[in-house]
Amino acid sequence: MIALKNTDIGFDTALFSIEEINFSKGNVHVLLGKNGVGKSALLSTISGLIAPARGKLTLEGKLLSGYSFKYLAKKIAYVRSNVQEVPFLTVDAFLLLGRYHYKTFLGGHSGEDYDLIKQAKDLFGISHLAEKFTNELSSGELHLCAIAKAYVQQTDYILLDEPTSHLDYANKRKVYELLGKMAKEHNKGIIISTHDLDLAFKFSFNFYLIDTQSKTLKSVKTFKEVEKEFI
Amino acid sequence: MSIKGSNKILFPLVGVGIVLLSFLSLLIGDIATDAMDVFNSVFHYSENNLSELVIREIRIPRVCIALIAGAALSVAGMLMQTLFQNPLAGPYVLGINSGASLLVALGILSGSVFLSSEIGLIGSALLGAFIFGIFILFTASFLRNQIGLLLFGVMLGSFVSAIITILELSSEAESLKSFAMWSMGSLNGVTIEQLPIICIAFILGSVASLFLVNPLNILVLGEEECRLMGYNVKRLRLMIVFITALYTGLITAFCGPVAFVGLAIPNLTRMLFKTQDHKLLLFANLMFGALFLLGCDILIQVMSAWVLIPINALTSLIGAPFVIYILIRKIR
Numbered sequence: 147m148i149a150l151k152n153t154d155i156g157f158d159t160a161l162f163s164i165e166e167i168n169f170s171k172g173n174v175h176v177l178l179g180k181n182g183v184g185k186s187a188l189l190s191t192i193s194g195l196i197a198p199a200r201g202k203l204t205l206e207g208k209l210l211s212g213y214s215f216k217y218l219a220k221k222i223a224y225v226r227s228n229v230q231e232v233p234f235l236t237v238d239a240f241l242l243l244g245r246y247h248y249k250t251f252l253g254g255h256s257g258e259d260y261d262l263i264k265q266a267k268d269l270f271g272i273s274h275l276a277e278k279f280t281n282e283l284s285s286g287e288l289h290l291c292a293i294a295k296a297y298v299q300q301t302d303y304i305l306l307d308e309p310t311s312h313l314d315y316a317n318k319r320k321v322y323e324l325l326g327k328m329a330k331e332h333n334k335g336i337i338i339s340t341h342d343l344d345l346a347f348k349f350s351f352n353f354y355l356i357d358t359q360s361k362t363l364k365s366v367k368t369f370k371e372v373e374k375e376f377i
Numbered sequence: 378m379s380i381k382g383s384n385k386i387l388f389p390l391v392g393v394g395i396v397l398l399s400f401l402s403l404l405i406g407d408i409a410t411d412a413m414d415v416f417n418s419v420f421h422y423s424e425n426n427l428s429e430l431v432i433r434e435i436r437i438p439r440v441c442i443a444l445i446a447g448a449a450l451s452v453a454g455m456l457m458q459t460l461f462q463n464p465l466a467g468p469y470v471l472g473i474n475s476g477a478s479l480l481v482a483l484g485i486l487s488g489s490v491f492l493s494s495e496i497g498l499i500g501s502a503l504l505g506a507f508i509f510g511i512f513i514l515f516t517a518s519f520l521r522n523q524i525g526l527l528l529f530g531v532m533l534g535s536f537v538s539a540i541i542t543i544l545e546l547s548s549e550a551e552s553l554k555s556f557a558m559w560s561m562g563s564l565n566g567v568t569i570e571q572l573p574i575i576c577i578a579f580i581l582g583s584v585a586s587l588f589l590v591n592p593l594n595i596l597v598l599g600e601e602e603c604r605l606m607g608y609n610v611k612r613l614r615l616m617i618v619f620i621t622a623l624y625t626g627l628i629t630a631f632c633g634p635v636a637f638v639g640l641a642i643p644n645l646t647r648m649l650f651k652t653q654d655h656k657l658l659l660f661a662n663l664m665f666g667a668l669f670l671l672g673c674d675i676l677i678q679v680m681s682a683w684v685l686i687p688i689n690a691l692t693s694l695i696g697a698p699f700v701i702y703i704l705i706r707k708i709r
Contacts, residue, residue, distance in 0.1 A: 220607075
């Protein structure tokens with residue numbers, strides 16, 4: 147479980163505060179909020195890239211800052227909203243980078259690594275892109291590959307910052323379905339931020355809204371509750 | 378991370394090329410020598426034989442330093458390009474050479490006996506390269522723009538050359554001459570006694586680079602990705618700057634500034650092998666860099682009957698058009 151208590155979130159200065167919240171395994175947690183309210187800041191904080199401006203952030207009961215970077219890489223995967231396209235990096239090679247937390251110095255990749263990559267490609271429907279360079283993909287394809295890379299990383303938690311914003315409707319649906327399936331069937335804790343309100347509420351996910359009035363994160367159940375924030 | 382079968386053949390080809398060109402380079406020159414002299418100069422050396430003396434004291438050091446300088450500068454370029462995610466980065470463009478040049482100039486032109494000595498020269502060059510490396514690293518932390526960083530490097534170079542010009546005008550004829558000789562760049566300045574120390578430094582840098590191939594492969598996706606995969610990015614950045622400064626400082630101290638090798642060769646290898654696998658790229662840069670500079674040196678030797686070309690001028694003549702070609706390709 148990832149738990150935050152009396153925590154302020156922000157890159158340099160606090161953007162909003164969290165009284166208490168627990169992101170459990172086995173569920174998809176959806177962060178909602180206007181542009182710039184701090185959804186990315188929260189995800190970056192949970193990933194360990196930035197420290198909370200104030201307060202406590204724990205992973206499995208221990209302070210997140212107490213874990214080594216290597217350990218965190220085995221526990222938490224983070225798909226950021228901007229995925230870097232790299233010339234001469236094939237999709238296969240890109241996906242293999244998701245296994246580097248288990249790679250030893252100069253050691254090769256194991257059969258398990260290649261199996262996982264094949265699974266991920268089938269799951270996300272990107273097998274036909276395997277030999278393409280990442281700078282030859284559309285931004286939607288690139289994001290699908292980035293999500294597949296997070297799957298390959300085989301962590302307990304996956305954080306995704308607006309993973310569906312570049313995808314077409316069919317792929318959006320597919321990603322939400324897959325995320326739900328991964329949470330339920332593989333007992334993963336998945337936290338995403340999104341602006342796809344209509345689509346996301348069709349799934350039985352946990353929803354949270356960053357309220358701009360009170361500058362707090364609160365749990366919400368229905369579309370009605372978030373409506374007035376966005377109108 | 379597999380490479381296309383057809384390109385793998387390049388490795389043995391380049392290997393054979395290096396051996397053949399090295400041998401050729403030992404044979405050609407003002408004094409005629411044959412294969413037997415080469416063999417004898419290594420295994421049955423006698424100081425009284427002029428051919429053997431020339432091969433051992435002049436040609437062997439020159440071939441070795443050409444190979445090492447080409448390899449080292451290419452790897453330094455690869456490291457810089459991956460660190461700054463910028464295919465146009467390199468130790469020369471980013472002004473790391475300038476750091477070495479500045480301290481060497483201060484040393485030689487001040488007329489200090491210690492600073493003009495061999496140890497003083499190497500020390501100044503290494504220190505200068507390292508200080509400027511850290512400086513660039515620091516600047517890059519807030520100057521995120523790729524072109525901006527390159528311009529910063531170029532400005533750094535102009536700034537340093539202005540200081541050097543002022544220093545030159547106010548220094549004595551003797552030290553001015555020795556600095557002018559150094560700054561033209563030459564592969565002839567190395568003696569056989571200096572080779573072991575150069576080799577050791579070169580091997581240290583290469584082994585250290587080999588230890589970095591895993592994080593380098595992730596680093597192409599950005600520093601945050603590298604950190605998220607469990608690598609200590611701050612330490613990685615420092616290691617890269619340290620190795621680059623070691624290579625650049627070392628080569629600059631012994632051969633003077635050598636431009637464009639570190640910029641052109643890493644781009645060439647990436648284009649040939651179409652990969653971002655840094656284990657492969659490391660070996661490719663070592664080999665192609667060595668072959669390239671050795672080829673340049675042979676060209677200089679052959680041309681010397683008609684015209685004297687400093688090594689720095691030749692690498693610029695070949696490297697600059699290639700870099701422009703890369704630029705045009707990138708824009709299209």
